[in-house]
Amino acid sequence: MSGQTYAIGELAQHFDVTTRTIRFYEQEGLLSPERRGKTRVYREKDRVRLKLALRGKRLGFSLIEIREVLDLYDTRVDGSVRQLERLLEILADKRANLERQLEDIRIMQRELDQVEERCKGALGELRDR
Structure with a gap:
């Protein structure tokens, strides 16, 4: 070789x-x-x-997904087509997970904003006494 x-x-x-x-x-x-x-x-x-x-x-x-893509990469008959199709499936799944995480982050930010406003209001009331 x-x-x-x-x-x-x-x-x-x-x-x-x-x-x-x-x-x-x-x-x-x-x-x-x-x-x-x-x-x-x-x-x-x-x-x-x-x-x-x-x-x-x-x-x-x-690691399983990496192995799967690499194994498809090594496949001689139509390996590249299968690899790309599987890779697209994995990427779509990753994208969907990221979108869910982004929505969770947005919700958490709104909840934190609400708690922060309540804390500031309560602090203002305590200082005004």
Whole structure:
């Protein structure tokens, strides 16, 4: 096999993560570097998978969702279509959750505003005595 290879330290530095993070993703089956003795040798495929996994994590994807998308990425027959369709489903779900959270935040802000006004009113009454 030829092509660009990476040491674990190079990937960690490139993505600004710890080597422990990379080993975790390897342990979870998201990365599969070659072994040369005790040395891990990562290929371009591993670099791309790590990039996608880290991006998924930042977007709030669960480990199961990240694995599912990566597995679809690896599927040869119509994998990219299936991957994109599933990714769109996951994104729609994430968007719906964010919308619910935003509404919860707006409600909480209104309730806090009401409590704050009552507190200010009560404080004003106490000071006027």
